[in-house]
Amino acid sequence: MNRARPGAAAAVAGVALVAACGTNPYATSGVVQPAAQQQLSASTVQASPRARLTTSTVEGLGEVLTDAAGHTLYRYAKDSAKPSRTTCVDACEQAWPPLVSDSPASGVDAQLVGQVTRPDGRKQVTVGGWPVYTYAKDTATGVALGQNVSADWAAITPEGEKAGKATTLGATEIDGLGPVLTDQAGRTLYLYTRDERGSGQSTCDGTCAKTWPPLLVDGRITVAPAIDTGLVGELTRADGRKQVTVGGWPVYTYAEDGAPGEATGHGAGGTWYAVEPSGCKVDPSRRPASTTTGGY
Known part of the structure; x- marks a missing residue:
């Protein structure tokens, strides 16, 4: 049975990782460094009527995107990011008010922020292509009560991904x-x-x-x-x-x-x-003595 050497459970640092096995044709923009490595700004721009975005940490979810008042923002699975499309209207938008703005929002990576036109003609803010919403029952900052409403709703990260x-x-x-x-x-x-x-x-x-x-x-x-x-x-x-x-x-x-x-x-x-950190298989000659010889 092979166990890590003492202290080896921490991420390997200082190991030169070269993509010896080639590039990845299925790379995704959703890959990020841990929050401590992020350089996302939490500053906001005051100019009206531009929506202001910032970030906050919610217990159990980590870093989430918030509006200028500090309310958690959400994405809806029944919407679409590519292309941006909103489907939450009428009774839905009463419970999940869309974040609307006459101008592109500010406060996070501008390349991720955009707008989509709602059926009523208003412009809704998008992040990573996803239309964003608040939740009517989130009456305080630092909470995300909408996270548990249904599987279709999730707090959104500054990268446009599902929080938590x-x-x-x-x-x-x-x-x-x-x-x-x-x-x-x-x-x-x-x-x-x-x-x-x-x-x-x-x-x-x-x-x-x-x-x-x-x-x-x-x-x-x-x-x-x-x-x-x-x-x-x-x-x-x-x-x-x-x-x-x-x-x-x-x-x-x-x-x-x-x-x-x-x-x-x-x-x-x-x-x-x-798998090596470079994406290659570990050299088969380095085969632990206790390794199983079966398949599946």
Whole structure:
């Protein structure tokens, strides 16, 4: 059983990460560094009638986007970001007032902010293409009561993603393997050589996916500072769920890895390998003695 060396559970820093396995054709703009690495400004511009956006931290959700009064902003799953389209009208907009403005909003990355014309002709602010709303029952700042109303509504981050839905990639050092990618729980990530790098598809479904759970994403992807965000992306699985890719490879955990720092799936069936931070498979010659030899 392979465990990380003492202190290795922290993200690997100082490891030169070169995209030796090529670029990622499925990179996504939703990949961000942790909030501590963000350079988003919380300053606002006072000019009327421009809507003012800022950021706030809500317990349990992390960083969210807010209006000038500090009320949490939300996105609606039944709307569309590409192209921007709003569907919340009439009774819906009474509960979820749209953030409207005659001019583009200010206060966060201007490249992410835009406008969409509502059915009544008013201009609604968009972030990352998503129309944004407040929630009528959020009567105080620093709260997000709308987060639990239904699965269709979610607080929105400054990048336009769903708040509280981050999938995190890290890296750790494992004896005999060197640096490998991990998920937010510290579990080793693997690639499957029967998948085709860069194809945008996963071939591990059914029983396979129970043994090798895909690393899913339903919001933004955050990565440790040592990992090249340009290698990270996502694909759509056959069941419609989104799966993280690194270097064009779909990535998975292994159900038999019982604790962070284990990599008992490395080399399984001659098709499963731990993933280096560069997006390459760990050299098969570095095969732990206790690694399983089965497939799935």
